Amino acid sequence: MSAVPLTAEQNRETAAVAEVIAAGRAAALRHWVPATSGNFSVRINADRVAITRSGVDKGALTSADILIQPLDAPLLPRSSAEAPLHLALYRRDPSIGAIFHVHAPGSTVLSRVAGPGGLRLTGWELQKALPGITSHEQAIEVPVFANDQDTDRLAGLVEARLAAPTADGALLAPGYLLAGHGLYAWGTSPKEAARHLEALETLFEFELSYRRFTP
Ligand SMILES: CSCCC(=O)C(=O)COP(=O)(O)O
Ligand SMILES: [Zn+2]
DSSP: OOOOOOOHHHHHHHHHHHHHHHHHHHHHHTTOSGGGOOEEEEEOSSSEEEEEBTTSOTTSOOGGGEEEEETTSOOOTTBOTTHHHHHHHHHHOTTOOEEEEEOOHHHHHHHHHHOSEEEEEOSOGGGGGSTTOOOTTSOEEEEEEOOOSOHHHHHHHHHHHHHSOOGGGOEEOSEEEETTTEEEEEESSHHHHHHHHHHHHHHHHHHHHHHHHOO
């Protein structure tokens, strides 16, 4: 009996699930997703994403832990508690290919030091790992939102903030912080989202150390 070949769409779905599993494992190796925290998603096409289920160990994901969520349908049972934050970003920006959320130490601590509002980054060469940044002299704005257990309401605030202009023409980071909670970062592909996540978390660690030495 010959196997039925997979369609291009099925191949895309399988690849997206594998990317979600790999992103969770990479984050866990860096201790960025302690105690089942974090959530990860990868776009399959214009209408659907692969996203982690709620409450599972993101460092030991299997394909059974990944849901295929249509963007314009109610949340599937056992979906991530933070799925509305992922879906809102995919809906507003078709170029987003992956979204990763971690509870990494630099992000989580700095989000409380900065408080709700915005965080400015400038002076760091590593900023150039972010899109549109060509100099350490440019300013990057990272929105910081008060944490909220109502993630639909939070998604509405994020959408409004990302649509608003920044002060002084600063570039918006491909990510934001939830105060006392963690970091969301995205990119056009899983690889780019991972690079943005790593750059932002490292910049936040730099910033925390720097602030200890400066008034
Ligand atoms: C144990 S961390 C609390 C929930 C959270 O912030 C998180 O990132 C994980 O939520 P999920 O529903 O996606 O597992
Ligand atoms: Zn979280």
